[in-house]
Amino acid sequence: xxxxxxxxxxSLKTSMTSSKEDDSELRRGPWTxxxxxxxxxxxxRHGEGRWNLLAKRAGLRRTGKSCRxxxxxxxxxxxxxxxxxxxxxxxxxxxxxxxxxxWSNIARHLPGRTDNEIKNYWRTRVQKQARHxxxxxxxxxxxxxxxxxxDAKIASKDRRIISHAIPKATSFSAExxxxxxxxxxxxxxxxxxxx
DNA sequence: AATCTCTACAACCGCATACCC
DNA sequence: TGGGTATGCGGTTGTAGAGAT
Numbered sequence: 001x002x003x004x005x006x007x008x009x010x011s012l013k014t015s016m017t018s019s020k021e022d023d024s025e026l027r028r029g030p031w032t033x034x035x036x037x038x039x040x041x042x043x044x045r046h047g048e049g050r051w052n053l054l055a056k057r058a059g060l061r062r063t064g065k066s067c068r069x070x071x072x073x074x075x076x077x078x079x080x081x082x083x084x085x086x087x088x089x090x091x092x093x094x095x096x097x098x099x100x101x102x103w104s105n106i107a108r109h110l111p112g113r114t115d116n117e118i119k120n121y122w123r124t125r126v127q128k129q130a131r132h133x134x135x136x137x138x139x140x141x142x143x144x145x146x147x148x149x150x151d152a153k154i155a156s157k158d159r160r161i162i163s164h165a166i167p168k169a170t171s172f173s174a175e176x177x178x179x180x181x182x183x184x185x186x187x188x189x190x191x192x193x194x195x
Numbered sequence: 196a197a198t199c200t201c202t203a204c205a206a207c208c209g210c211a212t213a214c215c216c
Numbered sequence: 217t218g219g220g221t222a223t224g225c226g227g228t229t230g231t232a233g234a235g236a237t
Contacts, residue, residue, distance in 0.1 A: 030205070030231080052222070064222075069206065104225060119226075120204050128202090 027061045031070055035060055039067055040075055073114045080112030084121060086153040092118055093126075093150070097143055 027035075042058035048071065051064030060067060073079065084092070088110055095106045101122075103115035110118065122137075126146070130137035133145065 028207075050222080063207095065208090065224095066206075068223075073205075101226065115225075116205075123227095124203055 026063055028066075031074075035062065036070070036075060039071060043071060043075075069116075073116045078112050079114060084113070084117075086150045088113065089121075090147065090150045092121065093143055093146055096122065097138070097140075100138070 038058050038060055042054060046054070046057075048054075048068075051068045053064070055062050055064045055067045058067075062070075091110060092106060095109055099105050101119075103119045103122075107113055107115040107118050127137050129146065130142050133142060135142040135145075
């Protein structure tokens with residue numbers, strides 16, 4: 001990630017540290033642009049690892065743990081930003097049914113996605129759906145519903161290439177708005193599998 | 196326009212394991 | 217081999233922003 005990207009994406013929100021910036025105290029809360037830049041530049045020159053030492057040498061008043069997390073989840077150049085694609089969502093569904101909450105394992109199969117991102121996706125989107133349908137998110141019934149929806153989504157995307165006349169996907173017709181918002185799909189598309 | 200509520204996600208925490216001396 | 221430290225992982229919390237009232 002370039003410094004410019006950081007400039008545009010990093011919040012310059014108010015820091016959560018106390019107003020009297022005591023040099024001996026470790027900072028917590030949201031990272032500032034300045035901190036991101038220090039971390040990126042330091043790792044660019046010296047590489048990752050030895051996080052506690054790195055934090056000190058980079059001049060960051062953060063724990064090594066905090067630096068590692070910031071780098072891995074946000075600053076690392078190959079971290080992919082933006083919504084998960086239906087294909088990625090399907091993969092997560094499959095892998096989660098195999099391994100459960102082994103987020104780091106699952107993340108290894110989705111290049112550019114972090115365990116934190118996948119975990120957040122599962123908790124905020126998938127579990128929300130499960131609650132709505134009043135089924136366990138780990139149940140096969142629920143997985144079938146979601147799989148069906150995502151398959152339809154992927155298929156509709158494919159079909160759009162060759163035709164605008166696409167039959168309705170019936171599986172989700174009852175809950176198009178809910179599913180669409182949860183899985184980042186425009187409602188009209190989700191409801192009809194066409195556009 | 197002000198306030199409230201909800202959602203998404205960044206960041207923290209505690210614990211387990213790996214590593215090093 | 218045992219103790220201390222570093223790292224990685226999964227669960228949880230805090231916050232900003234968007235939308236609703």
